[in-house]
Amino acid sequence: MSVPLLLALSVEFGLGTADLLRIIGTAPARYKVYSIPKRNGGARVIAQPSRELKDIQRFILRDTLSKLPVHDSATGYVNGRNIRENAQVHVDANNILKLDFRDFFPSITVGDWRRYAKKSNLNIPVDELSLYSRILFWGRGSYDPKCLSIGTPTSPTLSNLILFELDEKLSQAATERGVRYTRYADDITVSGERIEDLIRFEATARATVSRLKSPQLTFNEEKRGIYTNGQRRMVTGLVITPTATISLGRQRKRLISTMLHKVKIGELDPVKTGKLKGLLGFCLANEPSFVTIMRQKYGNAVVDHVLRFAIPRRLAVPPGPPRPPAGT
Secondary structure: OOOOHHHHHHHHHOOOHHHHHHHHHHHHHOEEEEEEEOOOOOEEEEEEEOHHHHHHHHHHHHHOHHHOOOOOOEOOOOOOOOHHHHHHOOOOOOEEEEEEEOOHHHHOEHHHHHHHHHHOOOOOOHHHHHHHHHHHOEOOOOOOOOEOOOOOOOHHHHHHHHOHHHHHHHHHHHHHOOOEEEEEOOEEEEEEOOHHHHHHHHHHHHHHHHHOOOOOOOEOHHHOEEEOOOOOEEEOOEEEOOOOOEEOOHHHHHHHHHHHHHHHOOOOOHHHHHHHHHHHHHHHHHOHHHHHHHHHHHOHHHHHHHHOOOOOOOOOOOOOOOOOOOOO
């Protein structure tokens, strides 16, 4: 952080100070907002930054945020960690406790970021901290930075940084109670041999979160559950089997097989082929042996066609508002 932010951005993008300040001044409002349906009902609000703002966010993510410490128990959106490693932590346990935070990213505010920056001694000058805040936080329709959004490349890493202290407290509580704790974004997984230990940990976790001043989070009670060895146990989208292995799950495997059959007979459209490519990539990362089975069933040519499929480019995100707010 020794190079001033505006200078670093100017060198990276070839823009003058005036152009950069114009973009940053309107940054909290440079978002395309839309909703997508949730799997279990309701809608999820996506706020996607404009192209130029997203480029600046990605630069800050690469140049600054990715170099800051993330707790070992945070397994999401961290280089070298993934959902399989998250599930692997819990694969040998008999019982699993699932907890989930409600409205996770929007619950993390610009004030939480400022407190984190101060407490962590990031040595960001006050004027630059304001620039970072405007670049990284969504304004919810205003020019004032307010909270993180779903759709911003920096939100996952920022959430991990700001939740470092909470992860430390919950990880320590888990160790004291003989259970294992991981967090993948808003999804908390705790595993242990005895249900009583999980319940004791949950009581501590709820008390810890309720006392937390920054960020102020709440649990989504609809997603809370305890699952035993005889039940279907899902950890960040993967199934832990009764034989202590990690699987994609029968339903996902059937879907992939059906879609590959449609590719073979020429009945899968480009949009669904793109989705199938993503599913096969997920398989290669988490259960590559199933891709081998699909190659044996449908042939290498079919599988390779999907893996090499060029997904059509989506429409570009419209630029943000052209004028700065009054007083900027």
